[in-house]
Amino acid sequence: MNAISEAWGYLPNYLSSHVLLSMSALLLGLLLSLPLAVLAARYRRFGGVVLTLAGIVQTIPSLALLALFYPLLLLLSEFTLETFGFSFRALGFLPALLALTLYSMLPVLRNTVTGLGNIERSVKMAARGVGMTPWQSLTLVELPLAAPVIMAGIRTAAVWVIGTATLATPVGQTSLGNYIFTGLQIENWVFVTFGVVAAAGLALVIDRLLALAESGLALRSRNRIVAAAIGLVVVVGASLYPMLAVPRHAVVIGAKNFEEQYILAALIRDRLSAAGIESRERDDLGSSVIFRALAAGDVDVYVDYTGTLWSNAMKRTDAPGRKAVQDGVAAYVMDKHGIRDLGALGFENAYALAMRKDKAEALGIKTLSDLAAHAAQLRIGGDFEIFSRPEWKAVMDAYGLRFAVRRQYQPNLMYSALMSGDVDVITAFSSDGRIAEYGLTLLTDPKGALPPYDAIMLVSPAHAHDTAFLNALKPLIGAIDLKTMQRANLMVDRPDNKLSPTQAARWLEQTLAH
Amino acid sequence: MIELQGITKAYPGAGAPSVSALDLAIEDREFLVLIGESGSGKTTTLNMINRLVEPTSGNIRVDGEDALAADPVALRRRMGYVFQGAGLFPHLTIAENVGITPRLLGWPKPEIEARTDELLALVRLAPEEYRNRFPRELSGGQQQRVALARALAARPHIMLMDEPFGALDPLIRDDLSEDYRRIHGDLGLTTIFVTHDMTEAMLLGDRIAVMKDGLLVQVGTPNELLNAPADDFVRALIETPKTRARRLAQALRDAP
Numbered sequence: 001m002n003a004i005s006e007a008w009g010y011l012p013n014y015l016s017s018h019v020l021l022s023m024s025a026l027l028l029g030l031l032l033s034l035p036l037a038v039l040a041a042r043y044r045r046f047g048g049v050v051l052t053l054a055g056i057v058q059t060i061p062s063l064a065l066l067a068l069f070y071p072l073l074l075l076l077s078e079f080t081l082e083t084f085g086f087s088f089r090a091l092g093f094l095p096a097l098l099a100l101t102l103y104s105m106l107p108v109l110r111n112t113v114t115g116l117g118n119i120e121r122s123v124k125m126a127a128r129g130v131g132m133t134p135w136q137s138l139t140l141v142e143l144p145l146a147a148p149v150i151m152a153g154i155r156t157a158a159v160w161v162i163g164t165a166t167l168a169t170p171v172g173q174t175s176l177g178n179y180i181f182t183g184l185q186i187e188n189w190v191f192v193t194f195g196v197v198a199a200a201g202l203a204l205v206i207d208r209l210l211a212l213a214e215s216g217l218a219l220r221s222r223n224r225i226v227a228a229a230i231g232l233v234v235v236v237g238a239s240l241y242p243m244l245a246v247p248r249h250a251v252v253i254g255a256k257n258f259e260e261q262y263i264l265a266a267l268i269r270d271r272l273s274a275a276g277i278e279s280r281e282r283d284d285l286g287s288s289v290i291f292r293a294l295a296a297g298d299v300d301v302y303v304d305y306t307g308t309l310w311s312n313a314m315k316r317t318d319a320p321g322r323k324a325v326q327d328g329v330a331a332y333v334m335d336k337h338g339i340r341d342l343g344a345l346g347f348e349n350a351y352a353l354a355m356r357k358d359k360a361e362a363l364g365i366k367t368l369s370d371l372a373a374h375a376a377q378l379r380i381g382g383d384f385e386i387f388s389r390p391e392w393k394a395v396m397d398a399y400g401l402r403f404a405v406r407r408q409y410q411p412n413l414m415y416s417a418l419m420s421g422d423v424d425v426i427t428a429f430s431s432d433g434r435i436a437e438y439g440l441t442l443l444t445d446p447k448g449a450l451p452p453y454d455a456i457m458l459v460s461p462a463h464a465h466d467t468a469f470l471n472a473l474k475p476l477i478g479a480i481d482l483k484t485m486q487r488a489n490l491m492v493d494r495p496d497n498k499l500s501p502t503q504a505a506r507w508l509e510q511t512l513a514h
Numbered sequence: 515m516i517e518l519q520g521i522t523k524a525y526p527g528a529g530a531p532s533v534s535a536l537d538l539a540i541e542d543r544e545f546l547v548l549i550g551e552s553g554s555g556k557t558t559t560l561n562m563i564n565r566l567v568e569p570t571s572g573n574i575r576v577d578g579e580d581a582l583a584a585d586p587v588a589l590r591r592r593m594g595y596v597f598q599g600a601g602l603f604p605h606l607t608i609a610e611n612v613g614i615t616p617r618l619l620g621w622p623k624p625e626i627e628a629r630t631d632e633l634l635a636l637v638r639l640a641p642e643e644y645r646n647r648f649p650r651e652l653s654g655g656q657q658q659r660v661a662l663a664r665a666l667a668a669r670p671h672i673m674l675m676d677e678p679f680g681a682l683d684p685l686i687r688d689d690l691s692e693d694y695r696r697i698h699g700d701l702g703l704t705t706i707f708v709t710h711d712m713t714e715a716m717l718l719g720d721r722i723a724v725m726k727d728g729l730l731v732q733v734g735t736p737n738e739l740l741n742a743p744a745d746d747f748v749r750a751l752i753e754t755p756k757t758r759a760r761r762l763a764q765a766l767r768d769a770p
Contacts, residue, residue: 126601128566130615130664131591144605220605220648 003190006500007179012242015198017174019239022165025097026158029104034150036105037112038138047113054106062103062164066171069095070289074296091289091298092282096168096175103164104157111153115146151214155207162203166195170257172282172293176202181284185412186259186492186501205235250278251463254293254302257284258383258411259492259501260349260431260485264303264455266505268473275472287385288312291458295337300460301473305349307451309333311390322348322452329456338461342470343477347431347485350453351391353380353443354428356418360441367444371425372399379405381414381423391450392427398449412493431455431482433490455480479512516540516563516672516704521572523558532558534728535572540706542671545698547719548708549751555728556708560674563706564590576672591615594665596678600657602649608634608660609645615668633663636697655686662694666701673698673705680709691718713755724748 040047057065073090081087088094119142127137143150166177179195182188209231216224251272255265265281272279282299287308293299306329310316314332319325330341355365365371371378380403386392387406395401403425409417414426415434428435428442430453435442457476463469488508491499499507518538524531533555540546548556561567563574565586574581581589602611610617612633613626621629631641637659649657658678665673678694679687695718698705709715715722716736723733724747732744736752743749 122597122599122601123603125566126597126603129564129590129595129597129601131587131618131668133587136618141603141605145603 003188003498003500004194006502007191007194010179011198014174014176014178014195015202015239016241016243018162018165018176018199018202019236020243021093021096021168021173021175022100022158022161023236025100025161025165026104026154028097028101029157029161030108030154032101033105033108034112037109038116038143040109041113041116051106051109051113054109057102058106062099063167063170065103066096066099066167069099070171073098074292077296087296089298090296091172091285091293093173095171096165096173100161100165100168104161107153107156107160108150109153111156112146112150115149115153116142118149119145148214148218151210151217155210155214158206158210159203162206163199166199170284170286172254172285172289172298174280174282178283181257182262182501184410185257185284186262186498187412187495188498188500202239206232209235250280251300251469252298253279253281254285254290254299255281255283256287256290256302258429259504260429260489261303262501263488263492263504263508264345266502267476267508268301268303268457270505270509271472271476272469275468277469277472287389294339294458294460297460297462300463301457301469303345303455303457305453305455306344307350307391307453308389310451311394315390316451317390317394319448319451322454325452326454326456333458334464338464340459340461340464340470342457342459342473345455345457345476345480345485346478347480347482348452348454349429349431349485351386351450352428352430352445353425354418354435354440355425355443357439357441359424360443365443366441367446368395368399368401368449369446371443372401375401375403375425378403378424379407379422380425380427381407381409381417382427383411383414384408386427395445395449398447415493431485431489432493433486433488434493436486437490437494455485475512480508484508484511515542515575515577516706517573517575518559518563519573519575521559521562521569521574523555523562523567524570530728531570532728533562533569536728536730538723538730538733540704542704543702545695545705545707545718545720547715547722548706548725549710549712549715549722550725551710553727554725556710556725557676559725560676560706560708563672563674564593564595566590566595591619591668592670592672594668594670594673596658596661596665596673596675598677599681600649600654600661602657602660602664604649607646607648608639608652609641611649611660612663612667614664619668629667630663633666634660636666637663638693639663655682655690658682658690662690662697666697671701671703673703675705675707677708677710679714680711694718712751713758716752716755724751 036050040050070090073095077087077090123141123145124137127141132140165175166180168175169177169181176195176199179191179198183191183195209228212224212231213228216228253265253268255261262283265283269279269281285293290299290302291304291309291313294302306325309329310325314328326344333339333341353368353371363374365374387408407417407423414428415438417423418426419438428440430442457473459470488504491504491507492501516539518536520535520537521533522531522535523533536559548559550556558567562569565581569582609630612630616626616629630645634641634644639656639659649660652660661678679690682690691714707718719736721733721735722739724731726747732739732748739748739752743752
């Protein structure tokens with residue numbers, strides 16, 4: 001019941017973003033596809049090219065299409081900044097809008113071309129015969145006659161776009177997908193189900209209204225068309241209404257895709273809110289996306305880990321010790337990007353290879369060197385990032401690790417995979433409460449191949465000197481030790497008596513206050 | 515007066531031209547029937563008069579004006595056109611179909627409504643009963659009456675008709691063609707009427723123009739064609755009504 005009421009609480013925000021995104025994409029898609037389709041119906045060769053291109057877009061996995069628009073827009077934004085002196089936000093609404101717009105085009109194009117093509121020659125001849133110009137023939141005769149078929153295409157596009165918009169969450173656009181991505185991560189199935197039902201419900205309502213409009217067009221019933229239009233305005237208007245209440249220039253708190261990040265984002269939000277600063281959250285961002293978004297000002301604050309930046313952004317492979325890495329990172333982000341490193345929170349969340357205790361003892365594995373001797377017979381599970389990160393390559397090379405099988409999971413599902421025996425080793429996070437909970441064996445790194453991963457708070461260039469902002473967050477620096485963070489993480493991760501990230505953040509705050 | 519001077523229509527890659535160097539003058543208030551077999555070029559000739567088909571070469575003058583230099587859309591709005599199989603707009607009501615050309619010409623709404631009712635009455639469809647119906651609710655003969663009203667709506671004095679009654683039942687067909695012949699006279703129209711039925715041609719036409727393989731074979735009144743056919747083809751064609759009448763009489767005599 002608790003989870004359901006919490007899910008309800010997010011609905012106005014998620015639904016309004018979802019509706020704004022999907023309806024904008026649909027409208028933009030229509031504005032592009034209708035003229036293209038009219039030209040395509042008239043010039044066959046052009047039509048072939050357009051339909052083929054739209055078909056190819058459709059074969060790109062939708063999540064990849066959304067993901068690709070972020071770097072493209074980032075490049076474009078850098079270009080416009082250099083050339084014309086302005087930049088725009090490459091993360092969030094814009095990439096999601098463009099990807100969904102492209103995605104919506106095929107059904108509208110195809111149905112419009114078909115609808116126009118199916119009009120009897122005699123009717124088109126009659127239109128010319130009574131003295132219509134080509135434009136009058138199109139608008140007074142051909143489009144009205146093709147309208148029911150075009151409308152059917154619009155319905156298909158609407159359902160696709162509303163469903164696919166749930167995938168906009170990882171590119172930083174809030175949508176009903178936030179329920180699904182966050183729910184999957186924290187194993188909150190109420191959230192996942194809520195997101196699915198909300199998205200499906202929205203798609204169903206819009207589809208029924210468009211179906212009413214379609215039948216109105218087919219039967220030439222003005223009443224049906226008017227009723228459908230009123231219905232659409234009411235549904236879209238009502239779901240967008242909460243947007244008016246959200247301040248437009250709220251700061252953006254970023255979060256990667258695991259529990260600790262959600263908790264810390266909630267903690268930051270509460271801190272800012274106490275200082276009277278309005279904020280929004282962008283969850284489920286990848287490690288390099290979130291860092292670039294911070295540098296570009298699409299995200300204003302988030303928590304990263306020194307080793308991640310050391311290896312990935314700075315491309316360093318040496319490990320000179322915790323302090324040296326911290327200082328190096330702080331200097332680098334400021335010099336290179338104008339990003340302010342507020343300091344370390346007080347705990348480390350390192351990548352560490354973990355095994356079930358019984359298995360580790362049976363094989364006599366305590367260190368990564370021990371693991372190397374057995375790796376060829378073992379299966380390893382990791383999150384989506386680790387196998388393509390430089391740290392992983394460094395560890396593989398340092399110990400000569402070669403595994404029999406490699407699998408990738410949502411971070412939280414790795415632990416289930418390890419406990420159920422689907423994999424033998426996982427790339428765990430050292431601050432994860434489940435390491436202690438499940439009594440996992442963490443393998444030591446005698447060669448020091450992995451860098452330290454101190455949690456640090458990073459602030460965007462725009463707020464690097466914003467005193468009120470920085471003062472609101474400074475009390476968190478050095479305030480959270482590993483034990484406390486592990487306990488907070490476990491509250492969200494444990495199978496029974498689960499707390500939401502917001503609740504865990506509240507607990508954390510109370511603990512810090514004492 | 516419509517003058518066709520040496521008009522030719524050749525489609526690229528189609529071999530012989532559809533219409534070759536055709537000369538024909540149609541007087542005001544004349545009812546001219548264009549007759550020929552399928553593919554003889556009669557519909558192409560008709561369509562070149564309002565430039566639904568652009569001639570490859572030649573001149574067309576309508577009331578002394580060069581039709582090929584005129585705006586084709588304006589030209590079409592000045593002439594009525596009745597298509598084979600009506601060609602009504604299925605998404606428009608009967609009244610909207612009839613009023614379409616006046617609407618394109620920007621007539622005021624009340625005037626269009628009055629004209630529509632007037633025309634529906636002229637083609638013998640009760641306005642209050644048919645005005646708001648859709649074409650699919652009408653029989654083929656009724657649809658063709660609406661098509662006729664639509665062609666007359668903007669008060670053209672030239673009517674182009676492409677086998678307008680060809681697809682109708684014989685009784686309805688006779689009924690309609692009699693009605694139209696009356697309207698042609700009453701309104702002082704100039705009509706060019708395409709058909710492949712010689713009986714219809716002889717009943718309706720002041721003059722008949724016979725076409726074969728894109729060429730104009732002979733033009734004349736029904737009597738001139740009967741008395742002095744230009745060749746065996748025209749003779750055979752012009753005699754079909756008589757031949758059929760004879761065969762019919764024979765068949766009735768022989769019947770038990």
